[in-house]
Amino acid sequence: MTNSVQLVQAALNGDRVHPAVPHTPDEIAADTVAAVAAGAQSVHVHVFDDEGRQTLAADHVAKVLRAIRASSPHTPISLTTSADVEADPASRLRAIEAWTKLPDLVTANQGEDGITDLCELLAGRGVGIEAGLLSFGDAQAFVASGSARWCVRVMVEPLDADPHAALAQAEAIEELVTGAGIPLGQVHHGDGIASWSVNQRAVALGHGIRTGLEDTPVLPGGRQARDNADCVVAAIAMLDR
Secondary structure (H helix, E strand, O other): OOOOOOOEEEEOOOOOOOOOOOOOHHHHHHHHHHHHHHOOOEEEEOOEOOOOOEOOOHHHHHHHHHHHHHHOOOOOEEEEOOOOOOOOHHHHHHHHHOOOOOOOEEEEEOOOOOHHHHHHHHHHOOOEEEEEEOOHHHHHHHHHHOHHHHEEEEEEOOOOOOHHHHHHHHHHHHHHHHHOOOOOEEEEOOOOOHHHHHHHHHHHHOOEEEEOOOOOOEOOOOOEOOOHHHHHHHHHHHHHO
C-alpha cells in the first residue's frame, strides 16, 4: 500500500517537448484527473496563452484554474512563477498582483531576482509557497533571506542531467536546509532520467517526490513515458516498494 504521508506531485507541462504535454485549459484539466486517478495528490502546472506561449496573465491563469477545479475540485494546484516566463521582476510582480483567481500554491525559485517580494505578496493573499531550490546557491539564498516563514514546503530540484551529480546536489541542498534548522517538509525531483534517482533517494528518506512530463519524459528504465499518468504510476510503484 502506498505511504500516504509522502506527497506525490505531478508536474504536468512546462517547456518539455513531448507529444502528450498538455497546454490548453481542457488538456491540463484532463491530465489532472488522470494523474490524480494514478495516485498524485497535487499538480504543478504552467499556463499558456492562445499562441502556446507560457504566461502569467490573469485571464489565462483564471481559465486554467477554473478548468482544473471543475473537473478535480479537491486537488491542490501549484502554479509556476518562474522567471523563465517573465524575466523582469517588476513586470512579474505586476502580473501576479493582477491574478483574480488564486492557486493553492506556487513554486518560487529562490535564486531569482525579486523572489522575496513575490513570496511576501502571495503569502499575504493566502497562497502557499513552495520554495524552489534548483542549486546549492539557491539554498544559500533561501536560508539567508528568511523566506522560510512564508513557505509550506521546500522543493529540492537539482537540474544536473547526470544522476550521480544530481544526487550529490540533492544531498548538499538538503543538508544545508536542515542544518539551518528549517523544519519544512521537502519534495525532491530532478530532470530527465536523473529525476528518478533523485526520487528514489527521497523516498528512502521519507520525503515527498514530484514527477511528470515537466521533469522527465522517460520512465525509470529509459522508455518514453506515454503521458503524465504513466510517470505517476511509476512514482507510486517506487513508494509501494
